[in-house]
Amino acid sequence: MFREEIEALEQNGITRTVFRRLDDPKVIPLWFGEGDMATPEVITNAAKDALDQGFTFYGHTRGRAELRTAIRAYCNRLYGTDVSFERITVPGSSMLGITLATQMTLGQHDHAILITPHWPNIDRAIAVIGAEFSHVRQRCGARGWHLDLDEVSTAIKPNTRAIYINSPCNPTGWVMQREQQQELLRICRERGVVIIADEVYHRTIYDAEVAPSFLEIATENDPVIVVNGFSKAFAMTGWRLGWMITPSGFGEQMAVLSECFNTGAPSFIQRAGIAALEQGDTAVQQFRAQYQAGRSAVMAILGKHPLVELTEPEGAFYAFVRIPGLKSSDAFVNSVLDEQDVGLAPGFTFGPGNDEYFRLCYAQSNARLREALGRIVVYLDQHADDYR
Numbered sequence: 001m002f003r004e005e006i007e008a009l010e011q012n013g014i015t016r017t018v019f020r021r022l023d024d025p026k027v028i029p030l031w032f033g034e035g036d037m038a039t040p041e042v043i044t045n046a047a048k049d050a051l052d053q054g055f056t057f058y059g060h061t062r063g064r065a066e067l068r069t070a071i072r073a074y075c076n077r078l079y080g081t082d083v084s085f086e087r088i089t090v091p092g093s094s095m096l097g098i099t100l101a102t103q104m105t106l107g108q109h110d111h112a113i114l115i116t117p118h119w120p121n122i123d124r125a126i127a128v129i130g131a132e133f134s135h136v137r138q139r140c141g142a143r144g145w146h147l148d149l150d151e152v153s154t155a156i157k158p159n160t161r162a163i164y165i166n167s168p169c170n171p172t173g174w175v176m177q178r179e180q181q182q183e184l185l186r187i188c189r190e191r192g193v194v195i196i197a198d199e200v201y202h203r204t205i206y207d208a209e210v211a212p213s214f215l216e217i218a219t220e221n222d223p224v225i226v227v228n229g230f231s232k233a234f235a236m237t238g239w240r241l242g243w244m245i246t247p248s249g250f251g252e253q254m255a256v257l258s259e260c261f262n263t264g265a266p267s268f269i270q271r272a273g274i275a276a277l278e279q280g281d282t283a284v285q286q287f288r289a290q291y292q293a294g295r296s297a298v299m300a301i302l303g304k305h306p307l308v309e310l311t312e313p314e315g316a317f318y319a320f321v322r323i324p325g326l327k328s329s330d331a332f333v334n335s336v337l338d339e340q341d342v343g344l345a346p347g348f349t350f351g352p353g354n355d356e357y358f359r360l361c362y363a364q365s366n367a368r369l370r371e372a373l374g375r376i377v378v379y380l381d382q383h384a385d386d387y388r
């Protein structure tokens with residue numbers, strides 16, 4: 001009676017583990033993509049003020065004009081671009097932006113390429129449509145993760161309509177460099193494929209202010225949809241606010257699409273988004289310092305462990321840890337949860353070929369993170385014989 005694509009949906013491996021012990025205070029949660037620092041006060045105060053001022057009504061379905069203006073100013077300031085107001089939509093969360101991007105590009109039986117390892121919600125958004133997808137894998141060498149664009153080019157089929165690419169990458173930390181972005185854009189222009197660029201970790205990068213963006217090289221007529229948001233840069237994961245920048249000429253369609261889903265983001269939360277973009281930069285720097293300390297701790301404690309393979313992530317705030325010989329990442333993370341009260345995400349859920357991996361988010365404050373890393377080391381030492 002219901003669509004088979006819906007019947008076939010399976011919960012991803014992260015939430016399947018999380019739901020066993022969600023909100024259990026004994027657990028140190030490194031499973032979700034967030035830290036333990038609260039949203040900065042300048043942002044929460046803006047939301048409170050907005051509630052007091054009565055921002056509780058419907059608004060423009062593409063987002064309030066003053067927020068879209070602020071997003072435009074923010075992007076153009078960060079990237080030195082001239083993105084127009086007309087191309088910006090605030091449908092709700094970044095995830096919703098990705099869902100809309102998949103719906104804009106894919107129909108039943110169309111094909112999408114996922115650059116993988118990838119966050120599992122993405123393939124679910126494609127599967128719901130009834131489209132097919134295949135993976136092109138980033139490879140991990142001595143100098144970290146990288147992508148071979150020849151493999152991407154070869155993977156394009158006659159019915160390929162979209163390529164999803166997330167940089168800085170959850171879970172690997174890979175950051176796509178400008179030359180590769182240019183080359184991928186050239187390929188996609190030529191082959192008529194839309195790039196869905198997920199740039200939600202744009203500020204979570206350690207050797208620059210912002211990661212290279214497709215916005216900097218694409219024209220307003222290029223086949224590129226950039227999705228971004230507030231969750232990661234401004235510690236606003238629970239606010240569910242993000243934006244998308246589409247090619248020009250889609251204003252009416254974006255209004256309709258937004259109406260069909262959430263009819264835009266909540267009004268008072270949009271006002272908080274403006275405060276984040278205009279006054280949140282100090283907080284971005286503070287968060288970055290915490291994440292950088294987190295990355296150092298992970299590399300010092302886990303990176304040196306004899307059972308572990310790990311290269312230093314360039315961006316985002318995850319360690320994608322390989323334990324050669326691990327038989328089931330799912331069994332592993334559940335066992336670490338049971339024995340050590342540390343929440344991890346199983347590798348298998350980030351696409352094929354990842355069952356020897358687990359992912360941890362190192363955005364937690366340093367003492368807590370170190371405590372969790374210590375427990376993981378105890379676990380590994382106690383179970384060392386399982387992986388040999």
Ligand SMILES: Cc1ncc(COP(=O)(O)O)c(C=O)c1O
Nearest residue numbers: 033093094095119170229231242
């Ligand atoms: C790669 C990636 N894209 C999108 C999202 C969704 O972000 P939001 O919370 O803004 O919907 C996440 C969240 O973890 C993510 O890791």
